[in-house]
Amino acid sequence: MRILTTPMLVAFVCGSPSLMAQNERAQTAPAREYSPPVRDAKVTNLYWGDTHLHTRNSADAFTAGNHSLTPDDAFRFAMGQEVTSETGVRARLRLPLDFLAVSDHAEYLGVFALLNAGDPTFVGWDIGRRWAELLKRGDSKTLGKAFAEAIQSSEPQYRQPEDTRQSVWRKVVQTADRYNAPGHFTAFAAYEWTSMISGDNLHRVVLFRDGGEKPSTVVPFSAQDSTDPERLWEYLDEYERSTGGEVIAIAHNGNVSNGRMFAPRTLANEPLDADYARRRIRWEPVYEVTQVKGDGEAHPALSPTDEFADFETWDEGNIMLTAPKEPSMLPYEYARSGLLEGLKHEAQVGTNPFKFGLIGATDSHTGLATAEEDNFFGKFPESEPQATRTTNKMAGLLQESWQLGASGLAGVWAPENTREALFDSFKRREVYATTGPRITVRFFGGWDYEPNDVLRPDFAATGYAKGVPMGGELTRARAGKAPKFLVAAMKDPDEAHLDRIQIVKGWLDASGETHEKIYDVALSDDRRVDPKTGKAPPVGNTVDLANATYTNSIGDPELTAVWTDPDFDPKLRAFYYVRVLEIPKPRWTAYDAQFFGLDLPEHIPTTVQDRAYTSPIWYQP
Numbered sequence: 013m014r015i016l017t018t019p020m021l022v023a024f025v026c027g028s029p030s031l032m033a034q035n036e037r038a039q040t041a042p043a044r045e046y047s048p049p050v051r052d053a054k055v056t057n058l059y060w061g062d063t064h065l066h067t068r069n070s071a072d073a074f075t076a077g078n079h080s081l082t083p084d085d086a087f088r089f090a091m092g093q094e095v096t097s098e099t100g101v102r103a104r105l106r107l108p109l110d111f112l113a114v115s116d117h118a119e120y121l122g123v124f125a126l127l128n129a130g131d132p133t134f135v136g137w138d139i140g141r142r143w144a145e146l147l148k149r150g151d152s153k154t155l156g157k158a159f160a161e162a163i164q165s166s167e168p169q170y171r172q173p174e175d176t177r178q179s180v181w182r183k184v185v186q187t188a189d190r191y192n193a194p195g196h197f198t199a200f201a202a203y204e205w206t207s208m209i210s211g212d213n214l215h216r217v218v219l220f221r222d223g224g225e226k227p228s229t230v231v232p233f234s235a236q237d238s239t240d241p242e243r244l245w246e247y248l249d250e251y252e253r254s255t256g257g258e259v260i261a262i263a264h265n266g267n268v269s270n271g272r273m274f275a276p277r278t279l280a281n282e283p284l285d286a287d288y289a290r291r292r293i294r295w296e297p298v299y300e301v302t303q304v305k306g307d308g309e310a311h312p313a314l315s316p317t318d319e320f321a322d323f324e325t326w327d328e329g330n331i332m333l334t335a336p337k338e339p340s341m342l343p344y345e346y347a348r349s350g351l352l353e354g355l356k357h358e359a360q361v362g363t364n365p366f367k368f369g370l371i372g373a374t375d376s377h378t379g380l381a382t383a384e385e386d387n388f389f390g391k392f393p394e395s396e397p398q399a400t401r402t403t404n405k406m407a408g409l410l411q412e413s414w415q416l417g418a419s420g421l422a423g424v425w426a427p428e429n430t431r432e433a434l435f436d437s438f439k440r441r442e443v444y445a446t447t448g449p450r451i452t453v454r455f456f457g458g459w460d461y462e463p464n465d466v467l468r469p470d471f472a473a474t475g476y477a478k479g480v481p482m483g484g485e486l487t488r489a490r491a492g493k494a495p496k497f498l499v500a501a502m503k504d505p506d507e508a509h510l511d512r513i514q515i516v517k518g519w520l521d522a523s524g525e526t527h528e529k530i531y532d533v534a535l536s537d538d539r540r541v542d543p544k545t546g547k548a549p550p551v552g553n554t555v556d557l558a559n560a561t562y563t564n565s566i567g568d569p570e571l572t573a574v575w576t577d578p579d580f581d582p583k584l585r586a587f588y589y590v591r592v593l594e595i596p597k598p599r600w601t602a603y604d605a606q607f608f609g610l611d612l613p614e615h616i617p618t619t620v621q622d623r624a625y626t627s628p629i630w631y632q633p
Contacts, residue, residue: 056425061111062381064373069116073377074124077393081379087191111198118232122180207239211332221258221435264300268331271341274350289365302420324417352526369441369627372420383448388600399608441483449504457629494580508594509567519586536568560606567595589628
């Protein structure tokens with residue numbers, strides 16, 4: 013039999029080197045990726061959560077009446093489960109959150125709940141015994157006063173026993189670990205450092221990227237250790253060096269700091285230098301701009317031409333109302349003026365200490381992270397839903413509860429819902445704040461965006477490819493070009509239509525003076541800015557106060573813009589952030605009035621235009 017040998021057959025039988033090499037390449041060479049999410053490492057999703065919530069483990073929450081709700085309750089509620097509030101009212105979120113940090117105060121963490129339960133650990137602690145007696149008598153006023161006096165003291169007799177401090181914190185970390193479900197729900201280990209110098213607020217939430225053993229190896233740094241933020245930063249640095257973990261601090265409520273939050277000098281009365289600036293932006297990449305104790309974006313006295321600056325404003329005094337507010341304090345209290353101050357410091361020392369992103373949070377002490385106007389569960393039990401809550405005083409002695417805002421939430425753009433991915437987004441400032449509704453906002457800056465880029469189905473991919481997202485920095489201005497910004501906003505599906513998109517610009521001129529300007533870049537209902545006044549006509553108002561309702565017959569569900577700065581000077585430092593406003597709707601006080609049949613006094617506001625604030629994009633010459 014004769015075997016026919018064609019070139020192909022010979023090649024196959026003999027093992028042609030060329031074909032074998034091709035076959036090997038096919039098996040070993042990386043294939044060209046087909047899946048767009050695999051090809052694009054910058055694909056991000058939007059996740060909603062709260063990084064500032066208190067339970068009965070916080071001494072002030074316990075003395076104000078929250079004796080029942082634990083971190084377990086807080087996590088279950090955030091995940092969408094029904095919980096009964098301290099006042100016996102059933103509560104549930106319309107939509108669950110994606111992440112939560114229970115951030116109880118470090119000072120006397122869990123102590124009052126343990127004292128109330130008769131925990132024998134405190135038998136040898138004199139102050140603990142006295143406080144336990146006050147708890148038995150139900151004398152919460154004296155107990156609260158004693159706690160307020162002790163919280164800032166470094167005297168040994170005021171410090172809780174170290175073993176209980178460690179054991180309570182370890183349980184806090186273990187609880188967060190138990191509820192953390194990567195890809196489904198993120199539970200952060202966290203606490204609040206509660207510095208109040210002469211009643212002036214310098215509080216920070218300390219947020220850990222890690223779970224398990226790393227946070228458990230330390231104890232929370234408290235105001236009893238130091239009231240100076242620089243000492244807190246040293247603690248954070250030591251934590252990272254000793255554990256290999258990661259941690260940040262989130263400042264909040266500069267509006268009740270009486271000028272301390274963004275002050276031009278340190279607590280030691282030294283000017284802010286480059287080292288201070290580097291450390292501050294290293295440890296505090298984001299700022300909590302809106303929450304239940306007032307909105308902190310802007311103040312009408314600082315921004316007199318901003319018609320929306322006076323929003324949920326708290327400007328009576330410091331956090332304890334022990335010192336009145338002076339006008340000279342205001343520039344160092346609000347996020348917008350803080351960002352402007354940062355530009356001045358950068359020009360002087362080379363680094364911007366106030367280069368922060370923006371988030372919202374609740375700071376509720378009820379264990380319930382609620383931010384919706386029609387589902388607001390207050391700050392303390394006296395401001396939980398009840399007919400008298402609007403005039404009940406916060407903690408029994410501070411502001412009347414009608415002044416509380418329902419704010420707020422943090423929106424985070426991240427590739428996945430895990431501790432690591434969300435935390436990394438906080439560090440790079442790809443986050444934003446809302447005063448409650450889940451308004452979707454995308455914001456990019458670059459030099460080469462085209463008008464139709466905002467209409468592309470791969471809008472976000474284009475934003476990343478041609479520029480930087482919120483929290484980023486633009487450099488190297490192109491000759492003859494001004495920066496372009498790509499912005500898109502979509503309403504919360506269960507909430508009000510959108511009124512407008514604004515871009516807020518701040519800059520430092522050649523003589524060292526700061527300026528701000530607000531541009532309406534997208535308006536609903538085909539409205540136009542009046543060229544004479546520079547203002548847009550109001551969107552209107554459909555609120556029916558008698559029934560606590562409104563209609564989405566005005567406004568738009570989505571707004572977009574590609575905007576070029578018409579006043580750009582490439583030699584001047586600047587920042588830009590987006591503010592998105594909803595149409596007017598009933599405030600939580602209006603829902604209460606309708607539900608409980610109340611006749612509210614005229615000084616209590618009953619409508620609100622909720623909003624979103626993105627982290628800025630900075631321009632660096």
